[in-house]
Amino acid sequence: MTTLLEEVPPPLAPVPGVAEALGRRRRRPGGRLYAALRWGGALVFGAVVVALVATLVSGSSQAFGHFGLSLLWSDHYSPAKDQYPTGVFIVGTLITTAVALVLAVVVGVATAAFLSELAPRVVAAPLSVAVDLIAAVPSIVVGLWGLLVLTPAFSHHVEPFLKTIPVLEWFFHGAALGPSMLLAGVVLAVMIVPTVVALSRSAMTAVAVADREAARALGATRWQVVRTAVIPGARTGIEASLTLAMGRAMGETIAVAMVIGNSYTVPHSLLAPGATLGSAIINNFGEAAPGLDRSSVVALVLVLVLITALVNVGGQLLLRARTRSARR
């Protein structure tokens, strides 16, 4: 009688000489061509990244030379002196991104939890595909909708309503014009929610079934399983999805430029029109005269790239940390 254990074949030992044979093969012409191809791809790719950074740095050097580093926080707008209020744009970028995140985080993570844990599978599967497809809606279409549909709706209904809420009215004083930081934040939220949902959902489905079963065995209800096992287990993944969404919100330009109102003064209220780095670049680069003017706009691009790169690299590192700890 054979036991199950005896039927398992012994593990394969590495075949001696394979490494040497591979080394020999690499020197053949086909192998050389293949190596050239790989190296070529890597080199072109590297060159693109280097060219990108180098162009921005050299393009903005004139502006940094002329205004110094104070360019980064200036709030002074003077078209005659080719000076842009970078500080105002940075504040505008941060405010609109914050509004978008506040709106998108709760809704997005709850949606992800629903799709991954709570909804019956018959409902969850098609809806997950729908979210993924909807994430592909081009930002220009969202912008068009924001400009032609949301702007009048905000100025006539939403913004006057917000001004009547007791405590929150502090954020919403000033005239209800329609184009505003708030509207830009809402449009951004609409754009980043699918990103948050898709990435958070995949982080949640990656949580081990055993963790869920353990919580269940301790008598947890379905919601308690989500709260005590799934969300803590998927935490790094969720955080990564949020940082990536944040990077996307910061870097979005065209839709924001269509709804933010493009005012270059320090905003005093969420209902006030403002400007972000992205919207300011779009609105000024076309008319900027070669020389200091254009260099100043390129400096805005460099600042934007630095901020978003910082956020995105952080998100990627988080995501990698998660996959690595999941593998362990």
Next chain:
Amino acid sequence: MTVTAPPAPGAEEFTEPIGVRRRLVRQRARRSLVRRRLVSRGAVVVCALALAASLAPLVGLVAYTVGRGWHVLSGAFLTHEPTPPGVPGGGIANAIVGSVVLVALGAAMAVPVGVAAALFLLERRGRIAGALRFGADVLTGVPSIAIGIVAYGLLIAPGGLLSLGHYSGLSGSVALAVLMLPIVVRASESAMAAVPSELREAGLALGVRRSRVMRSVVLRSALPGLVTGNLLAVARAVGETAPLLFTAIGSQLFALNPLQPVAAMPLVIYNDGTQPFPAAQQIAWGTALVLLALVLVLSVAARAVAAFLNRRAR
């Protein structure tokens, strides 16, 4: 000074008869279970509402675009060139063809480079591969407007490295290619990394050359993933406006020469949609519908092709 030990928690309960205590515990557990179940139900409802809240604006926006664009769509809209302002009629044939040309050229640049770079990342560990991966991370995060500005600086501005001296479709394609590149690299690498290493080792053990193993084993098994990743990159590029704004710049003519300005659908939406005239806004909605349909078809095709190839491989 005497120290008296505090009474043990729950000690007074022992004074009650055992039966009473058991009933009390059961009652408490039941009450807690009822409460927890209620909370759980409530949380499920709240999460379902969140789903509705996150889908509603997007579904609404798609439905609205379809509703507005539907009236504009016609054979003439799809096959005619735009008319001068004030003249009724006209279409976006030049923008549709322009978008296709721009993205096709961009993909022709991004896909070979991206797949080759992914092969490199797949076979090499170490400092260079690490730097490249970091580069991919950085490039993914670079806002598309920045890519457009850089393409302008290199390919259009007088004094640029490869400057033509004027706006051109080619510079737009380059910008789109740079936009697609990190997506292609990332998707290709993960598709090829998913190919079991046993397959590769089996090929090598048979004495097949590395380049041949890559071509016949790795690339072929990873084909569904490669197609999906690349189609998704293309779908993303078709809808991008910012990289084209200062490069391809748009055109009223049926211009296919990539060395001249080329029209594109996102540019038409931006230029016509921001005008206060209803006629221009009509064109913007119609174009938005066509663009939306194209992106949707590409995204669905990406998944369908992968499913089809996967089934055939089995």
